[in-house]
Amino acid sequence: MEPLGTFDIITRVFYQFTSVWLALIILFAVSMAFKRRLGLYGKLFDSPIGMIGFALVMFWVFTGIFGAMDLIVTHDPLAQISGMKNKVPGTPLPNPEDGQYGWYLLGGDNLARDVFSRMVSGAWVVVQIAPLATLFAFMVGITIGLPAGYYGGRLDTLLSFLANLILAFPVILLFYLLVTPEIVATGVPSYMATFLFIFPIVFTAVLLNSRYYTQPGFRTPLLIGVLGVMLWLYLSLISEVGSAVSILPGVLDIFDIPGGILVVFVSVVFVNSPTVFRIVRGLAMDIKTRDYVAAAQTRGEGPWYIMLWEILPNARGPLIVDFCLRIGYTTILLGTLGFFGLGLPPESPDWGSTINEGRKLLSIYLHPALPPAFALLSMVLGLNLLADGLREESLKD
Amino acid sequence: MGLFILRRSGVMILTALCLTFIVFFLTNLFPNLEKLAKTQGNFRMSDEAVISWLSKEGYMQPLPVKYGQWLGVLPGWTLQGDDGVTGRCIKGAVTADEAEQAKRFCGILQGDWGYSTVFKDEVSGIISTRLGLTGKLMFWVLVLMVPSALLVGVLAGMREGSVTDRALSTFSIITTATPEYVSGVVFIAVFASSAVGLKWFKGTATSAMESANFENFFLPVLTIALYGMGYIARMTRASMTEVMTAQYIRTARLKGVKFSNIVMKHALRNALIAPFTVIMLQFPWLLNGVVIVETLFNYKGFGWVLVQAASNNDIELLLAVSVVSVIVVLVTQLISDIGYVYLNPRIRIS
Numbered sequence: 001m002e003p004l005g006t007f008d009i010i011t012r013v014f015y016q017f018t019s020v021w022l023a024l025i026i027l028f029a030v031s032m033a034f035k036r037r038l039g040l041y042g043k044l045f046d047s048p049i050g051m052i053g054f055a056l057v058m059f060w061v062f063t064g065i066f067g068a069m070d071l072i073v074t075h076d077p078l079a080q081i082s083g084m085k086n087k088v089p090g091t092p093l094p095n096p097e098d099g100q101y102g103w104y105l106l107g108g109d110n111l112a113r114d115v116f117s118r119m120v121s122g123a124w125v126v127v128q129i130a131p132l133a134t135l136f137a138f139m140v141g142i143t144i145g146l147p148a149g150y151y152g153g154r155l156d157t158l159l160s161f162l163a164n165l166i167l168a169f170p171v172i173l174l175f176y177l178l179v180t181p182e183i184v185a186t187g188v189p190s191y192m193a194t195f196l197f198i199f200p201i202v203f204t205a206v207l208l209n210s211r212y213y214t215q216p217g218f219r220t221p222l223l224i225g226v227l228g229v230m231l232w233l234y235l236s237l238i239s240e241v242g243s244a245v246s247i248l249p250g251v252l253d254i255f256d257i258p259g260g261i262l263v264v265f266v267s268v269v270f271v272n273s274p275t276v277f278r279i280v281r282g283l284a285m286d287i288k289t290r291d292y293v294a295a296a297q298t299r300g301e302g303p304w305y306i307m308l309w310e311i312l313p314n315a316r317g318p319l320i321v322d323f324c325l326r327i328g329y330t331t332i333l334l335g336t337l338g339f340f341g342l343g344l345p346p347e348s349p350d351w352g353s354t355i356n357e358g359r360k361l362l363s364i365y366l367h368p369a370l371p372p373a374f375a376l377l378s379m380v381l382g383l384n385l386l387a388d389g390l391r392e393e394s395l396k397d
Numbered sequence: 398m399g400l401f402i403l404r405r406s407g408v409m410i411l412t413a414l415c416l417t418f419i420v421f422f423l424t425n426l427f428p429n430l431e432k433l434a435k436t437q438g439n440f441r442m443s444d445e446a447v448i449s450w451l452s453k454e455g456y457m458q459p460l461p462v463k464y465g466q467w468l469g470v471l472p473g474w475t476l477q478g479d480d481g482v483t484g485r486c487i488k489g490a491v492t493a494d495e496a497e498q499a500k501r502f503c504g505i506l507q508g509d510w511g512y513s514t515v516f517k518d519e520v521s522g523i524i525s526t527r528l529g530l531t532g533k534l535m536f537w538v539l540v541l542m543v544p545s546a547l548l549v550g551v552l553a554g555m556r557e558g559s560v561t562d563r564a565l566s567t568f569s570i571i572t573t574a575t576p577e578y579v580s581g582v583v584f585i586a587v588f589a590s591s592a593v594g595l596k597w598f599k600g601t602a603t604s605a606m607e608s609a610n611f612e613n614f615f616l617p618v619l620t621i622a623l624y625g626m627g628y629i630a631r632m633t634r635a636s637m638t639e640v641m642t643a644q645y646i647r648t649a650r651l652k653g654v655k656f657s658n659i660v661m662k663h664a665l666r667n668a669l670i671a672p673f674t675v676i677m678l679q680f681p682w683l684l685n686g687v688v689i690v691e692t693l694f695n696y697k698g699f700g701w702v703l704v705q706a707a708s709n710n711d712i713e714l715l716l717a718v719s720v721v722s723v724i725v726v727l728v729t730q731l732i733s734d735i736g737y738v739y740l741n742p743r744i745r746i747s
Contacts, residue, residue, distance in 0.1 A: 161408070165415055168726045170681065172688045172700075173719060176707030177420065182428035332576045339578045339689065340704070352578070359582050359693065363600050366586045366593065373579045381574035388570065 004090030050389015056382025064127030074101035084108035141276025149284025163274035264343040328383035469504020511713030531698035542622035550633020572627030677733030
């Protein structure tokens with residue numbers, strides 16, 4: 001077969017993404033049609049910046065999902081095909097089998113794997129980890145930050161000191177200290193996971209309890225049901241047969257996080273939560289002086305009710321904006337981890353690792369390093385633009 | 398003011414103590430010590446050999462004792478061996494008399510930073526050379542980053558919503574969305590690659606350690622500066638737009654003062670208070686960028702030492718690195734607080 005020209009490569013890559021384009025068009029058409037009924041999300045479609053950002057983000061989200069469903073990738077991201085080492089984009093396979101895609105659209109890397117497929121599978125790694133890790137960091141930050149801001153005093157001093165302690169650490173040093181195999185063997189990250197992942201449960205428990213405290217007949221079964229499920233998820237998340245934390249017997253353990261991912265997840269949550277803590281603390285200190293908080297205090301509401309049902313909903317604007325920015329920052333952190341070869345397995349297709357591998361031959365072969373670099377750039381850019389759009393629209397009310 | 402600085406310094410020392418203890422704890426976990434023993438001794442050591450090597454080197458003492466010795470508040474360990482006395486403050490094995498003569502305390506309080514197991518050299522020497530190299534890098538980063546970021550921010554914030562504003566804001570968003578390992582790779586590809594690039598600059602900065610020139614030093618400096626620049630520019634823009642809507646600016650415009658004069662004389666000084674603190678608080682992030690860029694461009698400075706020390710579990714070097722970086726972070730925080738008070742008359746008077 002002939003090598004592909006530039007135009008051919010572009011059309012073929014475009015064609016591979018068909019499912020993503022369709023999903024994007026449907027999503028945008030539906031959202032535009034109902035935008036007046038969708039609240040803040042709908043208002044996003046009034047701001048061109050926000051729309052561009054949202055499109056970029058959703059492009060990579062759909063790419064991640066459909067890539068994991070085998071709709072986009074042309075080759076197995078881990079498979080090596082002999083004769084394809086460092087080949088330029090558009091090189092045909094030397095002797096393709098039946099049903100195999102005939103070209104390496106964006107060339108081969110130094111282990112003769114398909115750059116295009118690796119980039120697409122890398123999106124899935126980010127889409128899986130980044131939003132969830134950010135969500136966990138927010139749970140931790142909110143659960144600690146609200147009381148610190150609301151009560152103030154000694155509690156605030158202590159918690160702020162601890163947060164500043166973590167913030168004073170250079171992130172990369174912290175990663176090196178937490179993610180090396182020797183430390184993982186001692187179980188320190190597993191214990192940290194045990195500690196950090198308890199916060200979502202505490203958060204939900206306090207949230208529901210403070211809301212339905214006056215209706216014990218409804219509250220008790222609700223709490224038992226919700227907390228039961230969350231506790232089970234929690235235990236199967238942290239315990240892994242054979243690792244340092246193995247509480248749950250293997251039968252009940254519904255899912256296992258593959259090695260390395262949990263460690264990466266924990267360290268990213270750990271690095272992000274102090275910053276969230278500071279933001280939430282600042283917002284809580286500001287909002288607790290408002291009249292509606294005073295009104296709730298006069299009504300005799302409990303402190304946790306005020307924090308979670310009076311202060312938190314009124315802090316949602318800045319928090320949503322920061323959530324978007326922070327997903328972007330988490331993506332950058334994941335890339336940093338991959339760039340230093342920490343945590344994730346070396347053959348993992350995530351963007352940081354692929355950039356790191358590609359940079360070693362950068363002066364001769366450009367094509368292995370550039371696609372993941374631009375992928376990461378566009379995703380983070382999309383999240384930043386989205387945050388900007390959201391900020392603009394939420395300030396308009 | 399004096400009390401404020403004193404209190405902040407107290408908190409700073411406490412933070413530094415806590416952080417070094419955490420680093421000490423993590424580097425002294427047994428698997429790490431085992432790895433150290435195997436890299437220093439030989440890789441086929443049995444478990445007993447590892448233990449005996451570690452106790453001969455003083456690593457098997459309780460953690461608080463080791464930490465105290467490293468700090469210099471507890472006397473260094475000594476051990477009577479077959480070929481004489483060895484100890485923390487003694488080089489090699491010596492006779493009992495010579496051991497009596499040696500210093501009893503040798504920790505960082507006595508200015509003894511220890512010995513690096515990777516570089517086979519005194520830690521203090523390594524740190525000071527490498528810090529010097531990184532200092533050179535940081536100096537040029539600041540020279541490039543601060544004026545251009547302020548310029549971009551002021552130009553964008555001068556007329557909110559104009560085309561200049563839109564263009565410059567987009568530019569600063571793009572730079573904040575580009576981590577160093579992405580922009581560095583793209584710059585090397587475009588400007589330094591021998592295959593298709595423009596070949597304007599060099600892709601490594603190793604030669605810049607002796608003689609830095611535009612060709613071998615510009616790319617690393619630009620890579621770090623760009624990532625930090627966007628954030629400062631956005632802060633400056635926000636502060637500038639706020640100042641431009643203030644009453645005194647409107648008064649000046651109604652008086653008929655020229656627009657350029659309003660910006661230069663009335664707005665600029667007030668608009669630069671907020672970015673000052675932001676620039677200072679950027680230092681910790683620059684430190685991250687330094688580690689990435691020094692790895693990417695093979696510039697053997699402080700960040701490179703951090704990576705070497707951390708990946709080889711070089712305990713004393715790693716501790717020194719964390720002490721230095723923690724001090725950098727905390728001192729910049731202190732300066733930003735003091736500077737904010739100093740620059741902002743409203744706070745100074747109250």
